[in-house]
Amino acid sequence: MSNVTIKEVAEKAGVSIATVSRVLNNNYPVSDITRKKVLEAIKELNFQPNNIARSLRKNTTYLIGVVIPDSSNPFFIDIIRGVDKIISEEGYSLILADTEEDMEKEVNVLKKLSEKRVDAVILASSGSKNEYVKELIKRNIPVILIDRKIEGIETDLIVSDNYGGAYNLTKFLIENGHRDICIVNGNLEVSTAVERFEGFKAAMHDYSIPVYKEFILYGDFSEVKAYEEIKRMIQKGKLPTAIFTANNRMAEGAMVALQEERLQIPDDISLVTFEEIRNQRLIRPKLTYIKQDGYSMGQKAGELVINKLKNNSKIMPKEIIFVCTLVINESVRKV
Amino acid sequence: MSNVTIKEVAEKAGVSIATVSRVLNNNYPVSDITRKKVLEAIKELNFQPNNIARSLRKNTTYLIGVVIPDSSNPFFIDIIRGVDKIISEEGYSLILADTEEDMEKEVNVLKKLSEKRVDAVILASSGSKNEYVKELIKRNIPVILIDRKIEGIETDLIVSDNYGGAYNLTKFLIENGHRDICIVNGNLEVSTAVERFEGFKAAMHDYSIPVYKEFILYGDFSEVKAYEEIKRMIQKGKLPTAIFTANNRMAEGAMVALQEERLQIPDDISLVTFEEIRNQRLIRPKLTYIKQDGYSMGQKAGELVINKLKNNSKIMPKEIIFVCTLVINESVRKV
DNA sequence: GTGAAAGCGCTAACAT
């Protein structure tokens, strides 16, 4: 039931509150003897500084908002872990918000974070348009975009090379003789989905392979939608020789669908995906996929934020692109 | 670069700051005409209330700390999601902290949360002893323990029936004819590990089956430790007919170890585990396991917290036990 | 090296 303040400490130590503040912050000269008295009083009273008062005064909360679209996707959890690793060492805490791929929720969440006066926001957006982000920047809250771009926002950006990765993944299929390739897209309101689709189309184009409309499936990054779309395609009867899913969750949905339809990977159909699925090592066959490094991306975001906050730097916004590597396993057959 | 305050709004609207506060909080009568003026001024100035000032004044932050031991374990992420679901609807934000099964980190994290004046803490502890938690409670910060108990703390508690679940899981093995059963324990400083071990031993005892020392493995809930311990046991040459791992991560480690040693589940050896592994559906064989409901546990924790905060209730601490169900799949052979 | 005092932006008790 205690709520000891600096004032009580000052009284107990027989000094002014200013002095207590000085030993607390260690930023002004204080004689050894008074310092000792103050520290003793702090210990005896079990005093704990009130960071809210400090925040009000200094206009900084040591809070960083991290906004992700899907906390059931381990990729975003990796990002979280990377961010936390870096910022917690510097005394910051992480406010986590999951928008569930919903732009309306995203705006509400950002508003809430802004009112709570977070020092910065790291955002993996649910769309490619979000005017409210400009509001944050105007209010002097640095925003770091991670994984997903937003149109018309000049700020730091940390992304994977989605285009290049998708291109290489498609190329790998083509070089293995595949021509009838099905792509399961993510939500095309999101930059990563668009870029992966573009990379796919570019590779097909470069090898002069037609892209059939019935092999372009429109998913939304969720497992269930991918599952449904693939099921529907199969039941229509015309099958591709290979499927490319635009993220890990949709690959999981694809595997379940193929399993249910008794289509063997890779004998009956090949499957590749962007981003590793969970427990890859225990799943047969192991999928050929494009590896992203969410943890490092998160760390990088953390570093950028800290740097920005410490140096209050008006440095030019950085754009950091993580190269993705192609990991070849056993889910592609030569045709 | 803006930082509009209530004062500027008041000036613009030609009223006092108290009136602005009143329309903001909507808790005192204000005439329609003044309200309209104020709202207009707010809109025009793009005013946003400063929650730090409000927090200082009202002594509440609408921040809830959630402390977990391992954010790479989807069970704890489920808990987070459940908590977030409930509290975000009520305007609260979630500060996430991962202690990585490290008690020292845990204490530091709690200290930080306390200084940041979170309204409550939901804690899945890394150990069964944590004196600092008492400190929080003394400081009037409600603490809800989730998943893991702490000795000598009188507070709300949300746990699985670890003892019962482990008992039933062991019983299932026994009823399938197994006698040489190996258990891979979690960190026995943690209540869940102890209770699962106790449940295991009780079942063995009830069926008068000896527990051999060489079949008691001491893991720490991590995949790698379980992997190593099982490898070591196998290489010693004496094999059980079944293995019981005390959590999902260790089951994953076990599967990798068995895979590498070319031991087929369940033909060469049976495997069961507490808590579902990731992507269970895609892994052969599907494991027989004890299902926990992290999401519901998290929701329950959220509800308890909200209830506590809203009613400032001095209700007796609740102890909520989630029954665990045995899910029978194909990883156990009859012997 | 230390103290007095202003003030961060808000809420709420007290006036009117």
Added chain:
DNA sequence: ATGTTAGCGCTTTCAC
């Protein structure tokens, strides 16, 4: 229904 004002707990400028 509205205004005045004290004060939440701290930091920091200005004196001395």
